[in-house]
Amino acid sequence: MREFMDYIQSAFYSATGWNRDNSYSSLNATSDALLNFPTPRGLRLTLSSLATPQFATSYQLGNVGIVDGSISYLYSTVPLSNAIAQSEKIPLPDLLRSYRPLAELPQRARGLGGELIKDTVSYGRLYLPASMLEALVVRRVSPTLQLQLSAVSSETLRNGGTILGMAQYDEGRYAVEGLASTDGGLLGMRGLYNFGGDVGHLNTPVQLVATNGNGSGNGERERIYGRFSTGAELYYGTLNKSGGMSFGARFATLPTHNGTPLTATMTINPLMGNISWSYAVMAGSYCSLASRMDFNVYSYESDWVVGMELWRKRGSWSINEELEQIPAPAPVPTPVSATSDRSFKAKMEWRLDEPLPSPPLDTAEAVASPKEAIQNQPEKKKERSFQAKLEWRLDDPDVDPPPNEEDEEYSGVLKARLDQHLRVGLLWEGRVKSLLFSLGSSIDLRRLDSPFRTLGMEVQFSS
Template sequence: MRDFMDYVLTAFHHKTGWNVDNSYASLTTTANNLLDFNVPHGLSLHVSSLSSPNFATSYTLGSKGVVDGSLSFLYTSLGLNVTSRSSHIPLANLVRGYRHLQHLSLPKGKALNDVQDGGTSIAGDGRKDTLLYGRLYLPSSSLEALYLRRLSPNRLLRLNCVSDATLPSGGTVLALLQNDFGKYTTEYLYSTDSSLLGFRALYNFGYDPRYPLDQQHVSSRPARHPWDHQNGRLSAGAEAYFSPINKSGGISTGLRFTTLPIHTGFPYTMTLTLNPLMGNLSSSYAVKAGPNLSLCSRFDFNVYSYESDVSLGLELWQLSRPRVPEEVAWVKDLIRPGWEPKVAPEKVVPDEDVTGVLKARMTDKGKVGVVWECRLKELLVTLGAGLDLKKRDSVVGKFGLEVAYSS
């Protein structure tokens, strides 16, 4: 289940108008959510609080053979009036599942200097929203920190810092400058670890949010809606990085096609990534097979060693009572006289009917992971186990329980 601090960070991105999905780093987010979810190990307790719209705290106590924990603090210059009580936060905002991507739009900054409105710039109040986050791990005394700053409506600066005595230099800093122009995005990164330099880029084919629709030859028929012509979006991206100290580097490239809300059938996402230097090829297909069910498959192959791996996963939402999906009423319009296309509503299960979410994955190597996430009174509970079907003497590899409460 999503960490409370991550939940607050997502709220910060949403309120500042930053699209985290329009990035090469998030190209395979849907498949990762359905196949690479974390299985809890041992017993852990999370207590968090959004004491004010600008300040949040979180405390974690865990037991994995030894007692450990962490202290977290978060500050943002932008007031976040979001639901923080664990009994009221929608499970859809806490469970990492199938990602419904929305139509492209220009980044908007409500409190930034240059807010674009219809292609024109208007003056803001001069604020550049900032977020600070720190986490201290005990008893190791390791420290991690995050600094976010919206430099402009289409630019975000991110600094990740880690202080740990076990690292070669006692710590490391990763700087990431992200630029989002709607149609395409670019990212520049630098890490003090080996002086690593990197560059990422993502390009979206089709609709360009920078220009009016009538200037784009995307459809021969009149558009009833600005995005009426586009049922899906194809994105292509690449990254390259190089370390002058180690004199080594790497490159990768990828494709993603995903359906948009106007699509009339089942939502689905397909991705293909390639690392030519390492010879790794990965393809995935995820589908929202129903209002309560998501399925995903991924195939990994190495062209040099001929090693392969197949992973299958599912996500099943349990409801307290059956309910007619919201999109059924929209489909009924198809048989009405004088029907005209319109934007399909977001296919989301009403949270008041959700009692839990089951996530499971399995690989061709016999590795199985199962997680059950639910709300129990005022608590958020995650129960999971990792299995290895090929080890008959120790099938259960790990087992864990996580309990979270926030106010």
């Protein structure tokens, strides 16, 4: 399950307008989420809180052989008012959905490249009882430039820890990253270039984009409307005198595409001889499928894995459930004249049944349609919010946000994968009341005597 702190970091990037998907490191993000999802081990509990719009905490306790846990803190200079912190209100698709369509590239006005920004987020996590500490600091320098520094401190690592620095430059059409690490003296560079789809409209006036940017009027929307991305990475270890490189390409449909959302990627590592193809498709609102095949030209070995994500539809909330809460009206005797047969006593006296008196007014109201009864019920007075009570005022009109209809559709998701070694991964994620849960297992079908390799459950609560 996606951790609360990662969800809060995503809220920071969303608040500052940074596109995490426009990076070479995120080229296979969709297929990896569908095929490489982790399965929990043992029992793990997580309590998180967004104490203020700028400060968040998280405490985790687990039991995998030994009792362990962690303490996390996060501070952001930008108020994360767009993040929904309460676990019972977090939209499940935002938290659990693996297939994420690419966001449209924003149009950057000229002259903003040199504008200084002081948006910063800092994150720290202490693992117990191992006493391992990890930290992360992200600083936005300008709308196109971001600096990131991460560090890990542990006595089990060489030299007691490692530090990784990264500079990211995102111009929309292309993105470049440079990195340096103390682990082996690693130096690296990677970049991504986009073309097709919405890229051609980045320098187009807004009026023209509104009329032609989505392809309306020229038949572009009827075709597969997507974006091509190609990139490469090159890294070299100055201490161990070794390096590596890789090339990759991706095609992904955009949200404005009318057809089925899909993502196809290919990566090549020429030094190791590995070639990888992956394909992911969102077959419907409740189902996503993915597959990946790896091939090595030196050993002629191939690996494949298929995965599935199936959402469970929440029971429809309709007026029928409200009718069940209304007590059934008392049965009203049917007038005898409306029946086809006379009573036995009337037949013996050679007469018709006497008509029954009309029901009283309250009975007539009771037999009215339940729908009208619901509409005629007096509206309950809404209690003021806590903030309004503190400020000695009434709530503003329409203070409550509209319900998320997309989130109300789903109650949970089942994720499954299978590889060529007959290893199965199952994961069921959902929400019960105010608790987010994740139940999963890894199964090895080749060892039927003890097929379950891992089995665990994670429970999260945030406020």
